[in-house]
Amino acid sequence: MSRLHGEVSRRIFGPLFPGWPIAEVPVGYVTNGVHVPTWDSAASDALWTKAVGKQPWMGDLRGMSERISQIPDEEIWQLRADNRAALVKYVRERYARELRLHGLAGDEAVEQSRHLGDPNVLTLGFARRFATYKRPTLLLADPERFARILTSPQRPVQMVVAGKAHPADEPGKAMVRQWLKFMERPDVRPHIVFVPDYNINVAEQLTQGVDVWINNPRRPWEASGTSGMKVLVNGGLNLSELDGWWAEAYEPGLGWAIGDGQGHGSDPEWDRHEAEQVYDLLENEIVPTFYQRNERGVPEKWTGMVRSSMAKLTPYFSTNRMVREYVETYYRPLAEVYEGRVARDQAVGAQVFGWRHNLKTFWNTVHIGDADIELRDDHYLIKVSVLLGEVPPEDVRVEVYAEPEDATKAAFCKTMERHGELIGAANCFIFAATAPNHRPLRDYSVRVIPSNPNAAVPLEARQILWKNCG
Numbered sequence: 260m261s262r263l264h265g266e267v268s269r270r271i272f273g274p275l276f277p278g279w280p281i282a283e284v285p286v287g288y289v290t291n292g293v294h295v296p297t298w299d300s301a302a303s304d305a306l307w308t309k310a311v312g313k314q315p316w317m318g319d320l321r322g323m324s325e326r327i328s329q330i331p332d333e334e335i336w337q338l339r340a341d342n343r344a345a346l347v348k349y350v351r352e353r354y355a356r357e358l359r360l361h362g363l364a365g366d367e368a369v370e371q372s373r374h375l376g377d378p379n380v381l382t383l384g385f386a387r388r389f390a391t392y393k394r395p396t397l398l399l400a401d402p403e404r405f406a407r408i409l410t411s412p413q414r415p416v417q418m419v420v421a422g423k424a425h426p427a428d429e430p431g432k433a434m435v436r437q438w439l440k441f442m443e444r445p446d447v448r449p450h451i452v453f454v455p456d457y458n459i460n461v462a463e464q465l466t467q468g469v470d471v472w473i474n475n476p477r478r479p480w481e482a483s484g485t486s487g488m489k490v491l492v493n494g495g496l497n498l499s500e501l502d503g504w505w506a507e508a509y510e511p512g513l514g515w516a517i518g519d520g521q522g523h524g525s526d527p528e529w530d531r532h533e534a535e536q537v538y539d540l541l542e543n544e545i546v547p548t549f550y551q552r553n554e555r556g557v558p559e560k561w562t563g564m565v566r567s568s569m570a571k572l573t574p575y576f577s578t579n580r581m582v583r584e585y586v587e588t589y590y591r592p593l594a595e596v597y598e599g600r601v602a603r604d605q606a607v608g609a610q611v612f613g614w615r616h617n618l619k620t621f622w623n624t625v626h627i628g629d630a631d632i633e634l635r636d637d638h639y640l641i642k643v644s645v646l647l648g649e650v651p652p653e654d655v656r657v658e659v660y661a662e663p664e665d666a667t668k669a670a671f672c673k674t675m676e677r678h679g680e681l682i683g684a685a686n687c688f689i690f691a692a693t694a695p696n697h698r699p700l701r702d703y704s705v706r707v708i709p710s711n712p713n714a715a716v717p718l719e720a721r722q723i724l725w726k727n728c729g
């Protein structure tokens with residue numbers, strides 16, 4: 260899904276691994292990508308093909324950024340004009356069809372629909388499931404201010420909204436109604452189109468045509484926000500919460516970010532603050548940049564951003580990279596583990612099974628004794644006796660552990676060495692390790708965890724036993 264959602268998922272799955280630090284909960288991540296040839300418009304496909312060659316999405320995409328970076332402003336601006344015009348055409352045709360369904364004569368329906376949308380106006384898009392955490396009505400927090408942005412005579416803005424709510428989701432349905440109500444305002448009406456029945460075909464048209472794709476969920480609940488990746492190949496720019504994929508994709512100069520990279524629950528004050536961030540960005544950056552044209556009518560700063568977004572983000576947030584990561588990080592290593600386990604009449608598989616079974620049966624016979632700590636020149640020497648009961652010493656590992664000192668650092672974790680067996684106590688050993696003494700002793704704990712070179716811990720054996728040193 261995304262790096263951030265990997266973190267969120269470790270928290271969600273944490274209770275399945277009681278006693279384990281969140282960072283060790285065995286949930287990784289692969290950031291989503293989109294199948295680019297599905298989402299590019301005909302015009303986009305032509306431009307990419309011209310820049311990087313036929314079948315641009317086959318094979319290795321590295322090296323592609325370089326060539327995209329050389330597309331001139333004029334060609335990028337022409338692409339945007341073509342894509343935007345196609346969206347306006349689509350919206351008009353759809354509207355005319357709707358009017359005909361309501362009984363209007365064919366030519367009259369076409370005539371009326373001709374007033375919808377303008378191929379030269381900055382076009383925003385917002386299309387989602389109307390789920391509360393996606394805050395589909397954030398833009399309506401200050402309707403007057405938003406209406407002023409849309410209806411500026413010199414630098415107008417238009418918007419396409421699509422979405423649907425689950426039939427049982429009352430707040431979701433209320434948010435759809437809130438948009439429809441806002442659109443009834445006579446001043447706003449010419450500037451917003453609501454496309455009903457959001458589905459993959461509608462998404463395709465919208466993500467090809469819009470100049471700016473808006474996503475404003477409550478961090479950290481957007482697992483990915485994949486629709487934002489669909490605009491990349493088409494030269495659309497993202498304005499998004501620093502959540503999901505955008506938290507790892509965003510850099511200044513290739514789109515816009517809202518939020519502060521932190522979660523704020525569902526605090527209405529914070530929602531309001533983020534709505535203001537969106538308005539500020541629209542008023543002070545997005546609208547002026549779009550309408551700032553050179554002598555040839557090209558908004559160079561805008562096309563520069565589009566080029567950076569296309570070049571840097573499109574190859575990476577593609578299924579090309581995503582599938583490679585799945586294969587290299589998960590599928591292939593797991594296939595190898597499987598082959599190893601079933602080989603030689605499943606010798607390794609049987610060993611792992613026995614190890615797991617024994618741990619499960621006899622874990623309660625394992626006990627950590629009191630730690631004996633010596634303060635040496637620049638470190639502690641920590642010694643501890645561990646009674647292993649019915650568990651063979653090679654089936655476990657004894658470690659000294661300390662939580663990270665701050666969020667930027669990794670935890671301290673060091674394997675303790677097994678010394679002699681205690682005399683007169685069966686299967687009881689002294690374990691020893693040193694640890695830096697700049698931290699108080701109470702920061703350190705001894706822990707016993709399962710160990711097996713052929714198995715994944717804690718995925719396959721989640722036992723853990725702790726004893727604090729302080």
Ligand SMILES: *Cc1c(COP(=O)(O)O)cnc(C)c1O
Nearest residue numbers: 387457458459462484485486487
């Ligand atoms: C791409 C897509 C989505 C997922 O997009 P989000 O960014 O997660 O909202 C949902 N619905 C449709 C129809 C799509 O095409």
